[in-house]
Amino acid sequence: MRNAVKQSWITFKSIFTGMGVTIRHFFGPTVTLQYPDERMELPKGARARLFVNIDDCIGCNLCARACPVNCIDIETVAATQDVDLGKTSTGNPKRFWLTRFNIDMAKCMYCDLCVHPCPTNCIYMVPEYEYSEYDRSNLVYHFSNLEPDMVAEVKEKAELEAEQKKRDREEMMRKKAEEKAKKEMEEKKKAEEKSEATSDDKPANDKQGEE
Amino acid sequence: MTEYLTNINPVAAILIHAAIPLTIILVYALVAIWGERKIAGFIQDRLGPMRVGGWHGWAQSIADLLKLIQKEDIIPTDASRFLFKFAPFMMFAASYAAFAVIPFSSAYIGSMVNIGVFYLLAVTSVLTLSVIMAGWASNNKWSLLGGMRSAAQMVSYEVPTIATVLTVILVAGSLNLMTVTEMQAGNDTLGFLPNWLIFQNPFLISAFIIFFISILAESHRVPFDLPESESELVAGYQTEYSGMRWAMFMLAEYADMLLLSLLGAVLFFGGWNSPFGDFMGGPLWGYFWFMLKGLLLVFVMMWIRWTLPRYRVDQLMHICWSILIPLSFINLVLTALWEVIF
Incomplete structure (x- = not known):
């Protein structure tokens, strides 16, 4: 009998304790975030969508090399001498046209490794996490701001310039070679003249010149 | 009220008498189902239904009812x-x-x-x-x-x-x-x-x-x-x-x-x-x-x-x-x- 009373006392006590807990929560604050209406502030340094400030990019390719999954695809074309691409906001001179700068966010694994090598801090993660797409190809972000015809023009120019440079170099080489040959000839002449003047004195020298 | 209605028209009186508790039950069921979900939500530190009808999802039960009406009435073969x-x-x-x-x-x-x-x-x-x-x-x-x-x-x-x-x-x-x-x-x-x-x-x-x-x-x-x-x-x-x-x-x-x-x-x-x-x-x-x-x-x-x-x-x-x-x-x-x- 005493045991039964004790048991029922414990039962009722635990029931009322539990009900006390639930009623406290009933009147307590809720933790729900009404998602599309309210958003949680992302913590500092949260890893989310990559963004490239293309105006600051110097085309050094370090990010693409750092990427473990090769999701960054960069193509650069050297700027011709007649254009000045200016400087980045950090003061580095820009020397390349960025004809292609694609990041495949479907491949990206948010490791943040591309962010740190960048010398001009132009690639970084922005607190943006809602970019679902119906087509996977839409997840490839094109950051290059060059128009296609501009790209073609730039490439053509660069090729022309490269050819020009090659030709110039060849010309220079030829000139150098000619000069060298001329010089040698002159030296030879001089030597001959000298040897003619002093032919009997130094036969060894003459012999060397002939060779 | 009862006697007054019965004197006028007994059939109408019966119908009205029958309709009053039914109305109470139906309105109560809509409110109680919504209320139960809200109470469950608040006790679990959630909010419960919030979307349908504007203020705290008050029309949630009505939406559920409309959904149930559209559902197929399945009777098992056996x-x-x-x-x-x-x-x-x-x-x-x-x-x-x-x-x-x-x-x-x-x-x-x-x-x-x-x-x-x-x-x-x-x-x-x-x-x-x-x-x-x-x-x-x-x-x-x-x-x-x-x-x-x-x-x-x-x-x-x-x-x-x-x-x-x-x-x-x-x-x-x-x-x-x-x-x-x-x-x-x-x-x-x-x-x-x-x-x-x-x-x-x-x-x-x-x-x-x-x-x-x-x-x-x-x-x-x-x-x-x-x-x-x-x-x-x-x-x-x-x-x-x-x-x-x-x-x-x-x-x-x-x-x-x-x-x-x-x-x-x-x-x-x-x-x-x-x-x-x-x-x-x-x-x-x-x-x-x-x-x-x-x-x-x-x-x-x-x-x-x-x-x-x-x-x-x-x-x-x-x-x-x-x-x-x-x-x-x-x-x-x-x-x-x-x-x-x-």
């Missing part, structure tokens, strides 16, 4: 078709019929019969029948198990319910719920408490505790929701039902909850009597107080639902047969003695 189709309506009819003797306010009671409580208990026992009918007709072992459990539970818990109701009737001296309510008017127990029956006799407090536990089991609420224990029996006897037939079960369940809560309010908390004596009295205030008391009990039922885990079947039967039934009869005898002595 089911007993007539019984399968008939069970939900019988269940709702049983809950609804019992509202006839509930005095909603001093001016309105569906049927002023002398044997009100007896009629109520007799009609609600049909619920057991419809539950087992649904379980059997579904031709599904989970449904049948759920139906059997439910039948066992309801039959068992009817005994302590009736014993505690009898305790109150012993004190009140009438089976008519209107008379029981009227005799609880006034405000002079111990000088300040209302003349509600629960304050009249110490044994009526224990009777109320037993009554409340029993109605939890009778209306299949946690911690006695074994017939439809989601985690074990899929949904018990409702497993094979879909669309509006399932909605009828849901409606009947909520109606049953309200019915038993209102019965508790009549028997122990003075029905439509205001807790402040004559202040805020009158038929409309009476309706307000009565529904407030009933809905508070419903709230406590929901509160318990989100607090306690479920009992095992054998524990359920143990609680009923070896604890509640002896206690309720001892309580009945002690109440009778108290009445004789004082």
